[in-house]
Amino acid sequence: FEPPSNPGAAMLALRSLARSCCLVAAGLGLTHATKVYVMLQLDTVTSAGELKDQGALGHQLDQLKQAQVDGFMVDVWWGVTERTPKAYDFHAYQKLVQMAKERGMKIQFVTSFHECGGNVGDACNIPLPNFVTGTPGIWYKDIEGNEDKEYVSLFADNVPVAGRTPLQMYSDWFSALSSTFSADMGSTIETLQVGMGPAGELRYPAYQLSHWSFCGIGAFQVWDQHALASLKAHANRTGHAQWTGPPRDAGSYNSRPGDVGFFQGGYKSEYGRYFLDWYFGALKAHGDAVLSRARAAVGDKVELTGKVSGIHWWYLSEHHAAELTAGYYNANGRDAYAEIARVFSAHRAGVDFTCLEMKDSEQSSQCASGPQELVRQVQNAAKGGGVGFSGENALQRYDTGAYDQIRSYRSGMAAFTYLRLTNDLLPEA
Numbered sequence: 001f002e003p004p005s006n007p008g009a010a011m012l013a014l015r016s017l018a019r020s021c022c023l024v025a026a027g028l029g030l031t032h033a034t035k036v037y038v039m040l041q042l043d044t045v046t047s048a049g050e051l052k053d054q055g056a057l058g059h060q061l062d063q064l065k066q067a068q069v070d071g072f073m074v075d076v077w078w079g080v081t082e083r084t085p086k087a088y089d090f091h092a093y094q095k096l097v098q099m100a101k102e103r104g105m106k107i108q109f110v111t112s113f114h115e116c117g118g119n120v121g122d123a124c125n126i127p128l129p130n131f132v133t134g135t136p137g138i139w140y141k142d143i144e145g146n147e148d149k150e151y152v153s154l155f156a157d158n159v160p161v162a163g164r165t166p167l168q169m170y171s172d173w174f175s176a177l178s179s180t181f182s183a184d185m186g187s188t189i190e191t192l193q194v195g196m197g198p199a200g201e202l203r204y205p206a207y208q209l210s211h212w213s214f215c216g217i218g219a220f221q222v223w224d225q226h227a228l229a230s231l232k233a234h235a236n237r238t239g240h241a242q243w244t245g246p247p248r249d250a251g252s253y254n255s256r257p258g259d260v261g262f263f264q265g266g267y268k269s270e271y272g273r274y275f276l277d278w279y280f281g282a283l284k285a286h287g288d289a290v291l292s293r294a295r296a297a298v299g300d301k302v303e304l305t306g307k308v309s310g311i312h313w314w315y316l317s318e319h320h321a322a323e324l325t326a327g328y329y330n331a332n333g334r335d336a337y338a339e340i341a342r343v344f345s346a347h348r349a350g351v352d353f354t355c356l357e358m359k360d361s362e363q364s365s366q367c368a369s370g371p372q373e374l375v376r377q378v379q380n381a382a383k384g385g386g387v388g389f390s391g392e393n394a395l396q397r398y399d400t401g402a403y404d405q406i407r408s409y410r411s412g413m414a415a416f417t418y419l420r421l422t423n424d425l426l427p428e429a
Helices: 009-027 054-066 091-103 166-180 225-237 270-298 321-325 336-345 371-384 400-407
Strands: 035-039 071-077 106-112 139-141 147-152 189-194 303-308 349-353 389-392 415-418
Touching: 035 106, 054 091, 071 091, 091 106, 106 166, 166 270, 189 270, 225 270, 270 303, 270 336, 303 336, 336 349, 336 371, 349 371, 371 389
Parallel strands: 035 071, 035 415, 071 106, 106 189, 189 303, 303 349, 349 389, 389 415
Antiparallel strands: 139 147
């Protein structure tokens, strides 16, 4: 989808979205409108920890304010803010908070414990802190031995790294963030979106762009030493000593379900159900652990959300292969998103979901894509779990069709965050 030929047309559409969300909320008798935010560029705070082109950003924020946008979202990078253990530097983000306050805007902070670079739209290179990246054995690994250093493996959550476990590091970081911004938490800083995996999403890195292309099924990430030890211990604990290893017939990143034994029927077997339950259970336990530490650090001053990935390819198939490799056990009668919502609910955290702009009719029928049905399932899961639902678009879109599709979910949406702030979005000065 190309940028609009008429400068400012996209911004007019976004303004219309912001106003329509307000109007529908009022018409439904809601106490507050669906709020509209815009994501800032990934390198708004550079790898050197400085605010990039503050003057130009200020002008852009003024334009967003004029369009009745409520605020903006920004990634708070772990690799930028903790270069050495327990030495925290949030000064660039303090400048952003001040810029928001001057304009009466709100901020959504993303606690980004993943690296920037390697995902769709990543126009930056911000790795994890050096004292973490140099540690061997704590990374997700696929069956071919490829390691992914985008995010520390959840199976290493309790493994000492430079004197602390990853969970202790996250907890210390949350405490430092809360202390630094205590005066603005719950006022200017309205939401913390808690990063819990690659791209900030609660999932496994099953579809890394260095190995995967659409619409491959992805790959299970269970071949590092800590994952294998966890699976073996689980097998012994549950009386399944014969099932100490992951499936070897699950294909690879770009396999198609029809060519893979596990997704032709193996996922339905007793072993398949056992493995998928363990794989998903480990993901949920990780989400629970990180959210609990975030809530402990910030108390009830600020809203928490967790991001769930919009894996819409193979959604309309019985096996839901791409969701399964990413950790979402949404097959065999299980509702992965309802189970995730229950985890989030325990910490009073809302669900943030992506791909709200996508229509089934835009997708290839060969990939069994169902983005519209998927969004509805997640929206219903959040409602059933008693947690808020907010959303984002997955791809940068500037067309009316995309905005109209987003609007179709607004009655059940607490907030919408537009991806992303670019010159194409804004009218010419």
